[in-house]
Amino acid sequence: SVLLYQKPNRDICQSGTSLKIQCVADSQVVSMFWYQQFQEQSLMLMATANEGSEATYESGFTKDKFPISRPNLTFSTLTVNNARPGDSSIYFCSSGQGGYEQYFGPGTRLTVL
Amino acid sequence: AQSVTQPDARVTVSEGASLQLRCKYSYSGTPYLFWYVQYPRQGLQLLLKYYSGDPVVQGVNGFEAEFSKSNSSFHLRKASVHWSDSAVYFCVSPDTNAYKVIFGKGTHLHVLP
Numbered sequence: 001s002v003l004l005y006q007k008p009n010r011d012i013c014q015s016g017t018s019l020k021i022q023c024v025a026d027s028q029v030v031s032m033f034w035y036q037q038f039q040e041q042s043l044m045l046m047a048t049a050n051e052g053s054e055a056t057y058e059s060g061f062t063k064d065k066f067p068i069s070r071p072n073l074t075f076s077t078l079t080v081n082n083a084r085p086g087d088s089s090i091y092f093c094s095s096g097q098g099g100y101e102q103y104f105g106p107g108t109r110l111t112v113l
Numbered sequence: 114a115q116s117v118t119q120p121d122a123r124v125t126v127s128e129g130a131s132l133q134l135r136c137k138y139s140y141s142g143t144p145y146l147f148w149y150v151q152y153p154r155q156g157l158q159l160l161l162k163y164y165s166g167d168p169v170v171q172g173v174n175g176f177e178a179e180f181s182k183s184n185s186s187f188h189l190r191k192a193s194v195h196w197s198d199s200a201v202y203f204c205v206s207p208d209t210n211a212y213k214v215i216f217g218k219g220t221h222l223h224v225l226p
Contacts, residue, residue, distance in 0.1 A: 031212060042203065042218045043157075092156060100207070101147055102214055104157040 002027055002095050004105035012111045013083055021078045021108045023093030028073035033102070034066075035092040043092060049076050083112040115140050117206050119217035127225045128196050134189040134220045136178075136204030146187040147205040148178055151219075157203065163187060174198070196226045 003026040013019050023032060031050050035043040049055040049070040057063060069077045080087055088111050096102035118137045126132055138144055148160040161172025168180040178189045187204060204217040 033213065040221070042216045045213055048213060094157075096207075096214065100145065101159050101162050102205075103159075104149075106156040 002029055002103040004093055004095060004103055006091075006093060006105040006108050008108060009106065010109040010111075012113065014113055015084055017083055018079060018081045019083060019110070021080070021091050021093075021110075023076045023078070023105055025074045025095055029095040030073070031095065032070060032076040033094045033096070034068060034076070034078050035094065035104075036061075037090045037092065037107075039089070046078075046091075080110065083110075085112045088112045115144075115206065115208055115215055117204050117215050117217040119202075119204050119220050121220050122218065123221045123223065125223045125225065126194055129193050132189075132191045132194045132198075132222070134202050134204075134222065136187045136189065136217060138185055138187060138204075138206050140185075140206070140209065142209070143182060144206045144209070146178075146180060147214075148172065148176070148187075148189050149203045149205055151201045151203065153200065160189070160202070194222075194224050196224045198222060199224045 005024045007022045033048050034046040036046050037043045045058050046061045047055040047057045049068045051070050051073050055068040067079045090107045090109050092107045093105045094102045116139045146163045149157040150160050151157050160176050161170050163170050163180045171177050176191050180187050201219045201221050203219045205214050207214050
């Protein structure tokens with residue numbers, strides 16, 4: 001299994017600002033995934049990040065709004081640019097070995113005022 | 114396209130009662146299947162997984178699930194629920210055409226003490 005840590009646990013920011021969410025794995029992983037979860041809803045895959053390449057974004061998510069970096073095999077950062085109240089949700093990182101179980105970070109709860 | 118369907122958005126049971134949470138998948142082959150649990154204000158934890166073999170798989174905390182190819186189902190069961198089982202349960206399956214997973218919409222379980 002893989003342990004994932006996220007920082008910060010929660011954040012409150014003003015509309016129009018940007019913020020970064022970090023995800024660290026306790027071992028090297030090929031792919032990291034970022035999910036968004038609105039209250040009382042399921043998780044929505046935002047993007048897949050592999051080391052040394054640009055993240056692959058799902059429909060409805062763009063790199064301009066949610067740039068993701070993956071500088072090495074244990075680390076990834078999700079940035080939320082020009083944050084809006086509609087971005088208020090929980091952001092999870094996860095890692096999996098394609099076709100097998102995924103492991104999730106504890107989540108970052110974002111509130112945009 | 115592959116899909117995972119959890120037909121029950123909310124389930125309420127009394128403590129000590131038996132439980133079944135339903136999950137249907139759409140895939141012509143035999144998929145990998147997982148159940149995850151999300152306790153209030155927490156991340157996702159893997160409850161159990163099915164890859165192949167015995168259709169009944171055991172998980173943590175007394176949960177089990179039964180895979181049925183004929184019914185395209187992977188229902189989660191527990192013989193006697195506890196109030197602490199109140200959480201959201203997600204049925205998940207990897208997308209065989211892409212390096213990602215498909216989430217069901219989740220079932221909110223409320224256990225009455």
